[in-house]
Amino acid sequence: MKNIGIVTGASSGLGKGIAIEIAKGFDIDELWLIARRKERLVELGKEIYENYGVNVVLMSLDLIDEKSLQKISERLESQKPNIKILVNSSGFGVMGDSSEMNRKVQEDMILLNCKALFSLTNICTNYMSRGSGILQIASVAGFCPQPYFAVYSATKAFVLSYSMALSKELKKRGISVSALCPGPVNTEFFDICERDAKMENMIKKMFIKSPNFVVKRAIKGYLKKKTVIVPGITMKLLSIIEGLYIKQLSSILAYKIYKKFN
Numbered sequence: 001m002k003n004i005g006i007v008t009g010a011s012s013g014l015g016k017g018i019a020i021e022i023a024k025g026f027d028i029d030e031l032w033l034i035a036r037r038k039e040r041l042v043e044l045g046k047e048i049y050e051n052y053g054v055n056v057v058l059m060s061l062d063l064i065d066e067k068s069l070q071k072i073s074e075r076l077e078s079q080k081p082n083i084k085i086l087v088n089s090s091g092f093g094v095m096g097d098s099s100e101m102n103r104k105v106q107e108d109m110i111l112l113n114c115k116a117l118f119s120l121t122n123i124c125t126n127y128m129s130r131g132s133g134i135l136q137i138a139s140v141a142g143f144c145p146q147p148y149f150a151v152y153s154a155t156k157a158f159v160l161s162y163s164m165a166l167s168k169e170l171k172k173r174g175i176s177v178s179a180l181c182p183g184p185v186n187t188e189f190f191d192i193c194e195r196d197a198k199m200e201n202m203i204k205k206m207f208i209k210s211p212n213f214v215v216k217r218a219i220k221g222y223l224k225k226k227t228v229i230v231p232g233i234t235m236k237l238l239s240i241i242e243g244l245y246i247k248q249l250s251s252i253l254a255y256k257i258y259k260k261f262n
């Protein structure tokens with residue numbers, strides 16, 4: 001059986017960086033790279049194959065479209081691989097006053113950041129085995145309901161909560177789930193984020209990290225099977241103030257109570 005890795009959002013930023021690290025260091029036969037921009041995927045696929053000898057499957061798909069999820073599902077069903085790692089990095093955020101912003105854009109944020117992430121995770125767990133793992137790209141925004149980033153931070157709260165709970169459920173199958181919660185990272189994310197709102201956020205810019213810094217910590221945390229990975233000391237402190245440990249404790253308690261009575 002083929003061992004594969006799947007990375008969404010592989011055309012740029014964190015997804016691209018993580019895909020390269022997986023190709024470098026993970027024992028897989030094939031890496032599936034997913035995003036909309038085909039030319040970016042072709043470029044990355046070439047780089048990965050030439051430098052690390054890993055076969056790539058390029059899937060230029062819009063994950064907001066249900067048909068894209070069907071395509072992935074059908075390919076998995078026809079090949080029946082063992083998914084060693086799934087990375088859900090496709091996502092976007094737009095800043096602004098939620099009541100004044102375009103509704104479709106906000107709905108798309110929910111569809112991509114939450115619905116597509118859930119569906120793909122749910123599909124892929126059927127092809128995972130002991131030792132497999134899932135790396136979800138959440139955000140420190142998931143700890144804090146952020147005014148003028150209301151829908152985005154709510155989508156990341158969903159990713160964080162879902163991933164923390166799922167990590168308990170999948171433990172019995174030997175599958176790890178990690179939620180990466182970075183602060184601001186210097187990727188194309190902010191070009192899209194501030195395109196319409198033109199809200200230059202100086203505080204965020206003060207704490208911005210390079211994608212390389214975040215990717216390295218993401219892989220390290222994933223390999224340690226950490227449920228929540230928060231890169232950098234400032235963001236760690238922020239996540240503690242915003243209740244990370246209380247969330248973790250209540251999730252463990254909820255799991256134990258469920259186990260005791262079921």
Ligand SMILES: NC(=O)C1=CN([C@@H]2O[C@H](COP(=O)(O)OP(=O)(O)OC[C@H]3O[C@@H](n4cnc5c(N)ncnc54)[C@H](OP(=O)(O)O)[C@@H]3O)[C@@H](O)[C@H]2O)C=CC1
Nearest residue numbers: 009011012013014035036037063090091139184185187189
């Ligand atoms: N940058 C930051 O400060 C932070 C980012 N994050 C999260 O990290 C993740 C990656 O973002 P980042 O790398 O920074 O930003 P980028 O904009 O560089 O990457 C976003 C990725 O998502 C893909 N994507 C966007 N829309 C779709 C779609 N409809 N279907 C499929 N793929 C799509 C893009 O590819 P394409 O356009 O080719 O489809 C791209 O590969 C996101 O979930 C983001 O919320 C979390 C914390 C901080």
Ligand SMILES: CC(=O)[C@H](N)C(=O)O
Nearest residue numbers: 139140141182183184
């Ligand atoms: C874009 C992000 O998710 C980041 N953590 C932020 O809040 O700026």
